[in-house]
Amino acid sequence: MMNILHAISVFEVKVLFPLIRLVQIAIVSLFPSDNSLYPTQANVQDSQTFDFIIVGAGSAGCVLANRLTEVSDWNVLLIEAGDDPPRASIIPGLSIIVASALPDWNYYTVDDGYSSQGLKTKTIHNRKGKMLGGSSGTNFMYYVRGNKIDYDKWAQDGNEGWNWNNVSKYFKKSEKIKSESIMKSDAADLHGKDGFLSVTQPDWGDIPKDYLNAFKEQGHDILLDYNGHQQLGYGMSSFTSDEIARQNTAFSFLSPIKTRKNLHVLKNTLARKILLDTNKRAIGVEARLPGGQIIKLKAKNEVILSAGAINTPQLLMLSGIGPKNHLEEMKIDVVLDSPNVGQNMQDHALIPLIISGEKKFISILENIKPLGETTRFPMASFLGFVTLNKSQSYPDYQVTAVPTPTGALLPPLLCSDTFSIKDNSIIALADKTQTRGALFALVTHLHPKSRGRINLRSTNPEDSPLIYSGYFSNEDDLENFAKYVEDYITVINTTYFKQIEAQVIDLKIDECKGISFGSHEYWRCYVLNLASTQYHAVSTCRMGVEGQGVVDARLRVRGVTGLRVVDASVMPSLTSGNINAPVIMVAEKAGDMIKEDFGIKL
Template identity: 35%
Template sequence: MGYDFIIIGGGSAGCVLAARLSENPAAKVLLLEAGGRDRHPFYHLPAGFAKMTKGIGSWGWHTVPQKHLNGRVLKYTQAKVIGGGSSINAQIYTRGNALDYDEWRQMGCEGWSYEDVLPYFRKAEDNDSFENRYHSKGGPLGVSRPRAPLPICDAYFAAAAELGIPRNLDMTGEQQDGVGYYQLTQRNARRSSAAMAYLGPARGRPNLTVRTGAQVRRIVVEKGRAQGVEMADGTRIEAGREVILSSGAIGSPWLLMLSGIGPANHLSGVGVAPVLDRPGVGANLQDHLDLFVICEVTGPHTYDRYAKPHWSALAGLRYLLTKRGPVASSLFETGGFWYADPDARSPDIQLHLGLGSGIEAGVAAMPNGGVTLNSAYLRPRSRGTVRLASDDPGQAPLINPNYWADPHDREMSIRGLKLAQEIMRQAPLKPYVLAERLPGPGARSEADFIDYACRNAKTDHHPAGTCRMGSDPEAVVDPRLRLNGIEGLRVADASIMPTVVSSNTNAPTIMIGEKAADLIRADHGM
């Protein structure tokens, strides 16, 4: 059975594309997702994020040893479930800085300036707080204020003010600078994933087919055109108009290379016959590296106590009755944007206040309760790669973010860590903070901080750039997201970003899906 459009990857962008393209009843659309359905309640409860980096709904991948982090291997959570990252992330709704997109345009990506993409952010939104130039109501994606802040959040705002960092009531509006509550991809205190927001209302359409547990083996290319896909079981599915790859910044280049599209020397070296020599596939990998301060608290000021069974039961009951409390919290819904480099063109540090300790895999938990302040440098100069380990699609890709390859990134990261420390040491937080435990008073010299970072740094789960968009011959896709060198094949996800945006990447990926749908409809007269 053939389809007009085959979308590979049911993540944030893939769900948007499936819903938007199937709005035309004449278009037959197939969405293929390697992961399963989102039936487990952890996918829908806001606090379920705490379980996500510990295994549920992910591929279980790791980086290769990171040369500039003393050879450390980092856990690299990438979603394997319908809805993709939007089903397992911390639901933080940020867009990056307006200048990120203006720089894309300056790099040759016509149609991708901030003013070009802002309508797509607004089109997606159903915002419970704002309706103005930057925000709208009535879109598919629930965007909401937090339901479960704690008094320590206000103390954090006051502590930041001691350092001259202002309060910002809308960090996705006119100004990004400052600290505040993030808006969240939630509706009625439930996660609003792309699967729920976009696919949910579209599932009854007879022209839309959604298959989960559907692993694509390769994209079939004949005579310079993508004809369809070959599944893991060897069956072939034809695409009459286009194959659209939306498998994320790791999955999309991985599948392109398994299909023979990528650096020819590398492909030949692992036993894949090259179909198109495209060196940019899998290059240009960028990610935000996260460092954190963990403090022990003076009492039950965070949500750590709810990890105990009887408290967990009480939290569940409170959520059922009021839609508030710890279950309604994403646990990282407070934060902000500020500067490591005071001369930076816009904030280059992002902060996330974690209302507990040990929330994510590999992060220490305080036995008597704690609070975490994460810091990430937003515009890394280091570039990494995604490569094949072999021609076996069952073998994980080789993920090398190449963190800190550029020493500038290390310097800015350490400055961001010290900023987080300074905030946590301010007077307004003293009633809440007993002592800093990590990095702790033992970290004094620059070498101490670097050593701490090498042992504890983690990904912020924001990979981007591996199928770079541009107008130059080396670009993987053009500004209409068409793959250069093969007809009928498009890429639409965070992999097309020329540079990673200065924030979390989920809302920008949904925007990419919305814009891609319009580009596709225009190209096919839909």
């Protein structure tokens, strides 16, 4: 019997999963873009002038375009390297199933010969959405604001106006909460009802009840709303989706204003360089149009970079703004020696951790039923925010947990398709879940000390940059992450997990052979070799005081004029959770700051 089940596992990993990838691609092609939802392609001329040029129509860029075009006298050009989102990316449940086939920049980290060696390529696929809405159209839709202390620390580090009391109103401004239970709770005052971004919390009934009770027995609070007054604890997930569509920022912020006369959108257009005059003022951008023509577009007021934590520093360096030594090495004329451009990259490293569940027969039809849940996340999901130091009010690690039934394809498929773990580990996982359910979890180190960086690969704007993850370059991160894993898995000692004889599944990692499974040294090895990204790169153009920050507290690039950065790259440090909501907040706040700077009364 075991040989038959093993054969099924091998078949799934070696034959079925590659077929599923082909099906994912086919599904995306069968659900092309609905062009009627989005602004039409602008017609532009060489040297044409706009009041503002925004580079990048992702989580931040779409929000900013919406807010700046509220000023009817301003003409705003939004440049996006991708196209309209395919319809498959808008259908909430379907978008998760086909996530790996959605338009992507296809970036990979550099193999450092140290971390992530248990992945197939020994490099990490840094998935970044390449379409209107950017990564808000490819992520898993979790809506997490982070912790009050995250933002208070930003302000304490010299970034005036970024404390929690100031930024919280911008979370509320963007939000259209659609949860009666949350709006009837004591956290209602923290949420907005009139914004563009719908946020929902699906009701999964009793599916996660046993698991949540186990975490409660372990000593954790069970939260109605982890975006409320308390973040520490476990609670059901909130998502940027509603009954109709995934709330990527193109759908939620651009579609409602698609006919504004002062909004101009260029799609399939790559910004190649920022144009600067002899006074170090940004006066426009050089861009490649869809047909290949390279033109110059002028900005009367400002050029605003919203291309993300990888592409924004790349564009700055291509334009001569960056670390002098690196620019000279690349034979780029140095306009401004800005040593922190592309440096200080922080990211949320995560690892999959699977605990076996009940031995319960589930029919094939029941197992594929979640595939029909296209209006929401395909399976019940809850999040946990945990600290080892019980005296602190912010979390050390995050748990993203999904209970799965017997024989579910989701755990091995995610590990193979999304995180690219080696096949032998995927087969070991499939073996253990053929006859048992599982609690599939991603454990995330929320506040790493390690830093990565972005360098230029070449002076060709079409070439991807070099991405150095920097994972575990600070030894403390490896030690702490192993402790977080050990803390999380103590849940198997609770009543429910003992009743079902739950076990932590051994993924049989090649690099950890000879180390006793479950020992502290084993978990250090496990974390080191399976670490992948939660796609939360930040701080490559961080906000900070002069001499440290690439941008100031109003997000203006230090050392030049007419140039601002509004995206994840300006965040001084990682927030305690998924970053899509914080990036949208940054754009909302930036919109007001820009209006103020140009004399618009709010």
